[in-house]
Amino acid sequence: MKRYSAFAIAREAARYHTGWERAWASPKPKKKYDVIIVGAGGHGLATAYYLGKNFGITNVAVLEKGWLGGGNTGRNTTIIRSNYLQDASAAIYEKARSLYETMSQDLNYNVMFSPRGVIMLAQTEHEVRGYQRTAHANALQGVKTEFIGPERVKELVPIINIDGPRYPVLGGLWQERGGTARHDAVAWGYARACSQMGMDIIQKCEVTGVRSEGGKVVGVDTTQGAIDCDKLGMVVAGHSGVLAEMAGFRLPIESLSLQALVSEPIKPCMDVVVMANTVHGYMSQSDKGEMVIGGGTDGYNNYTQRGSYHHIEETVRALVETFPMISRLKMLRQWGGIVDMTGDRSPILSKAPVDGIFVNCGWGTGGFKAIPGSGWAMAELMAKGHSPLTEEFGLNRFSEGRFIDESVAAGVAH
Amino acid sequence: MLILHCPYCGVDAEETELHAGGEAHLKRFGPGSSDEEFEGYLFHRENPKGVHFERWRHVNGCGKWFHAARCTNTLEVFGTYSAQVFEPPQELQDKISAKRPGWEWRDLKGSDQ
Ligand SMILES: Cc1cc2nc3c(=O)[nH]c(=O)nc-3n(C[C@H](O)[C@H](O)[C@H](O)COP(=O)(O)OP(=O)(O)OC[C@H]3O[C@@H](n4cnc5c(N)ncnc54)[C@H](O)[C@@H]3O)c2cc1C
Ligand SMILES: [Zn+2]
Numbered sequence: 001m002k003r004y005s006a007f008a009i010a011r012e013a014a015r016y017h018t019g020w021e022r023a024w025a026s027p028k029p030k031k032k033y034d035v036i037i038v039g040a041g042g043h044g045l046a047t048a049y050y051l052g053k054n055f056g057i058t059n060v061a062v063l064e065k066g067w068l069g070g071g072n073t074g075r076n077t078t079i080i081r082s083n084y085l086q087d088a089s090a091a092i093y094e095k096a097r098s099l100y101e102t103m104s105q106d107l108n109y110n111v112m113f114s115p116r117g118v119i120m121l122a123q124t125e126h127e128v129r130g131y132q133r134t135a136h137a138n139a140l141q142g143v144k145t146e147f148i149g150p151e152r153v154k155e156l157v158p159i160i161n162i163d164g165p166r167y168p169v170l171g172g173l174w175q176e177r178g179g180t181a182r183h184d185a186v187a188w189g190y191a192r193a194c195s196q197m198g199m200d201i202i203q204k205c206e207v208t209g210v211r212s213e214g215g216k217v218v219g220v221d222t223t224q225g226a227i228d229c230d231k232l233g234m235v236v237a238g239h240s241g242v243l244a245e246m247a248g249f250r251l252p253i254e255s256l257s258l259q260a261l262v263s264e265p266i267k268p269c270m271d272v273v274v275m276a277n278t279v280h281g282y283m284s285q286s287d288k289g290e291m292v293i294g295g296g297t298d299g300y301n302n303y304t305q306r307g308s309y310h311h312i313e314e315t316v317r318a319l320v321e322t323f324p325m326i327s328r329l330k331m332l333r334q335w336g337g338i339v340d341m342t343g344d345r346s347p348i349l350s351k352a353p354v355d356g357i358f359v360n361c362g363w364g365t366g367g368f369k370a371i372p373g374s375g376w377a378m379a380e381l382m383a384k385g386h387s388p389l390t391e392e393f394g395l396n397r398f399s400e401g402r403f404i405d406e407s408v409a410a411g412v413a414h
Numbered sequence: 415m416l417i418l419h420c421p422y423c424g425v426d427a428e429e430t431e432l433h434a435g436g437e438a439h440l441k442r443f444g445p446g447s448s449d450e451e452f453e454g455y456l457f458h459r460e461n462p463k464g465v466h467f468e469r470w471r472h473v474n475g476c477g478k479w480f481h482a483a484r485c486t487n488t489l490e491v492f493g494t495y496s497a498q499v500f501e502p503p504q505e506l507q508d509k510i511s512a513k514r515p516g517w518e519w520r521d522l523k524g525s526d527q
Contacts, residue, residue: 241461252457254436255486300416300434301486303463309415310430343457399453 001196003108023188024195029202032228033061035382036220037235038207038243040064041073042183042368043360044235045190045201046375047382052197054376055383060199061229062191063222065206069187072237073368075305075337077260077294079273079282080369081118081178083145085134086404088392089346090141095389096373100181103372109189111181112287118178118273119153121322123167127278131173145175159269164321167279180273180284186371210247210357217247217356231382232357238303238338240361249353251361252398253340258297258365259307261315261334263326265289279318283326291326293319297339297365307336339364344403349378349390358382359395419494423476435469438481439501439522463487465510465517467502470494483510 002008002021012019035051037044040062051057064070080100082093099106100113122128131147138145150162153172162169191201202224209221210232219228234243238255265288275282280296295315298308312334320327342348342362347370352359360378363370373389380387392404416429425431436459443455460466466486471479483492483502492513493506501522510517 239463242463250454250458251461252453252459254459254461255463300468300484301461301466302489303487304489308429398457399449 001192004110023192024201026203027200029061029063029200029205029222029224029227032219033200034059034229035231035233036060036227036229037062037233038220039071039234039236039239040068040187040191040201040203041071041235041237042069042186042190042371043073043237043363043374043378044233045187045194046371047233047235047360047378048194048199048375049190049197050376050379051383052194052199054379057383058197058199060194061227062194062199062201063205063207063220063227064201064203065223067203068191068201069184072337072339073187073371074184075260075335076183076368077282077284077292078180078183078368079118079178079275079284079294079366080113080115080181081175081273082143082369083118083120083134083138083173083175083178084406085137086346086406087137087141088404089406090138090143092373092377092389092393093370094141094143094373095376096370097177099372099376100369101177103181103186103189107189107193109185109192111185111189113179113181115177115179116272116284117156118175118275119148119156119172120275120277121153121169122171122173123169123276123278125170128170131171134173143175144177145173148172148174156272157270157274159323159325160274161322161324166321167276167318169322178273183368186368190375207243207246210243210354212247212354212356215355217354230356233360233378233382234352234357235360235378237340237361237363237367240340240359244352244359247352247354247357251348251359251395252342253348253362254301255303255338256297256300256341257302257304257307257336258294258339259311259334259336260292260294261312261331262286262293263291263329263331266291266329269325276318276322279315279322281315281319281322283319283323290332291329297341303338305336305338307334341365343398344405345407346404347374347393348395349374349381349387350394350396351381351385352395416489416491418470418482418491420472420475420478421480421494421496422478423472425472425475427472427475431472431474433471433473435471435479438467438469439520460520462519465492465514465519467519467522469497485514
């Protein structure tokens, strides 16, 4: 496959762009693979990529029921940060954030990583104390964050109203190297790199059953026929419960709908990401100029990629108080994704009760930022049977009561 | 927007009047139960793409808890019923069977099975 470069752009411009190749092949499935990954979202593709890159395992298929990146990976608001409270979370999210720094070079694919900085606003005394605590924890974990006062917030975000009547801005947790990336490009970049290593990425191929013999996985049934494998990775976010049921086990996961919306494009007005967790809203400005806004989840199990209307109203109402200038904006689009929520709001990267099956799920409302770190760790777990980054995220934490509680630290975990 | 009929006060309440309370008909395990039972009770939840039974509270209304049967895939509401029962009424199960032949949910089975 030809590399992308400034030279390639010039060459193609000179010949009317007739020489671009398909970024990844779309083959028919083979009879058998060493590893099958179910789900071509960011986490599934990154797992496949690092299986090949770090462990030389390339007889791999990634099966996707819809289109590549059409799940939450293509539906999220792309916030990348690693300012979590617990050590296990900081380790995997910071690994991911640092891999984002060089992802475009590594994949030879521009994922538009933009470390523009992320502020999490403290709008109650409780949040001030909470974020100060997180900043101290981050200092010990080697994650660079800082608690800043309201004046500094105003300096970074001139359009913010710091003395709103209901929720004044009392400060914020600032991560300078947090930011955003182009979500589709992350999926496409990994897919291209996987395809280049000889892996098969098979779209429109829904897994409908999981076959095992004597407690060990032997393959899957799909809408494109049965395919055998030695190891199976389930990386299907909101559909994890459905896949687990096929394999005969249960997961401590419930699926909810989370929505986002974007405004009409406007001139550049905000060059950092702002999260306001107390009022459940967060906002950034895309390169096209749209204000990208995320809101709350529905409170009940839901597999529709929509979400309830009143959440939009709540989110926008709260943001208008903090950003008065957006009150005149028209909203263009709204959509939802099915997020996989665990009890402690931390992910699951684990061996499953069936031999040869591994699960990677539970990223819930905040897993885009984790894609490279999660893929890195999941590949190690699948190749070697254990990984230092996944140790604490096993399924056994629920029976042993060893939670990685991030729900208290952040009301919203995007 | 989801609208559920409160079986206690008779109001057709919309979502913002209600609070979702999670999976219905859980068997509670307390002191003396095994780790697995306790884990199951606390964390493992039915998460079907389809027929689901849940607890709901008419929080901004009469305040009472009740049960609802819903489809999580289409958001169709099959019906609501009293909180004082251990399983959905037979006629509601029959109604669901007519619409979703072969449905299953935990240890409750459709009448056609
Ligand atoms: C509105 C919204 C905003 C968000 N904002 C942020 C944010 O700002 N920052 C952040 O870090 N995270 C955010 N998230 C969370 C983030 O999007 C997810 O955690 C992450 O994308 C999950 O990636 P994934 O690869 O695990 O899942 P997905 O991208 O959902 O991929 C799973 C894939 O599995 C496929 N699949 C399912 N069942 C089957 C089957 N039976 N057979 C074959 N394939 C199957 C699906 O079609 C899907 O493509 C947000 C999520 C939403 C919905
Ligand atoms: Zn009522």
